Amino acid sequence: MIQITLPDGSLREYDQPLTVHEIAASIGLGLASAAVAGRVNGVLVDCEFMVGADARVSIVTPQEPDGLEILRRSCTLMLAMAVKQLHPHAQMRAGSPLGDGFFCEFAVERALAATDLPLIEARMQSLAATNHSIRRQTISSPTSTTTTTSENLSLYRLGDSEYWTTGPHVPTTKVLQAFALDHISGTLQQRVYGTCWSSHQELQYWRLPAHVMVVSMDDRQTTYAHAVTETLRRGGVRALADLRNEKVRYKIRQHSQTVPYLVVVGEKEKAGGFVSVRSNRGEDFGRMQVEAVCQWLSQPGITGG
Structure with a gap:
């Protein structure tokens, strides 16, 4: 029997290991739909993280700072996927939440321009609507490439591409709805900047x-x-x-x-x-x-x- 302690101090018992998302669903379907990550004994983890022993668990939603940062982090992967689809030769070099938003850095053969941003944003909206899953990949036998990668990075798959990135990430792209791209800088090494919020209302307020x-x-x-x-x-x-x-x-x-x-x-x-x-x-x-x-x-x- 596994005992899960919730933030209000209440206990729930389960007869087998289950994921953070399944714990959220057992509390309420609305909470499960809003979940973007979880905290297990104080550590942020993906929704698919398996809880196999007694633990303190809380569900993270976009209404808290950690959840909003996870939205923005996941937007970097969706931005990378959109740019790759539109500009196959572009290579993602870095991506990170930044203040009220996020950025991705790309190495490109042809410099992107401000006029490219609406097209990239439209492709991101299409990817969000398609509802792609974002999954952390298990590395069974690290290669020389993975062993030199920072210990803080994990391999995540979105669509047909894999990215070394800090987690956790949202489980699916459908929760990434209130975002916008607003700036591009550089020439052959370029940064694309955007903002992301938990709702369109928050996005519109940010634009004031x-x-x-x-x-x-x-x-x-x-x-x-x-x-x-x-x-x-x-x-x-x-x-x-x-x-x-x-x-x-x-x-x-x-x-x-x-x-x-x-x-x-x-x-x-x-x-x-x-x-x-x-x-x-x-x-x-x-x-x-x-x-x-x-x-x-x-x-x-x-x-x-």
């Missing part, structure tokens, strides 16, 4: 004009810049983050045309726990602690609030 844009200098400040953005949001500020691997001057120039205030984050800001604030009119408000800038920007009239 921002009062504040958090701009990172480079990839080293990604985590800190995203944390700053979340702090501003909790303080009632309509904030977005530009974490793209673009030159900071390009990002500032672009957002100065539409966003009232820019919050710039570099290595000095990250190390000191502060940010640099400026307006789109060229006013430099200097460096502030994150909590202080949050309070300042939340004042009526400062950001239109």
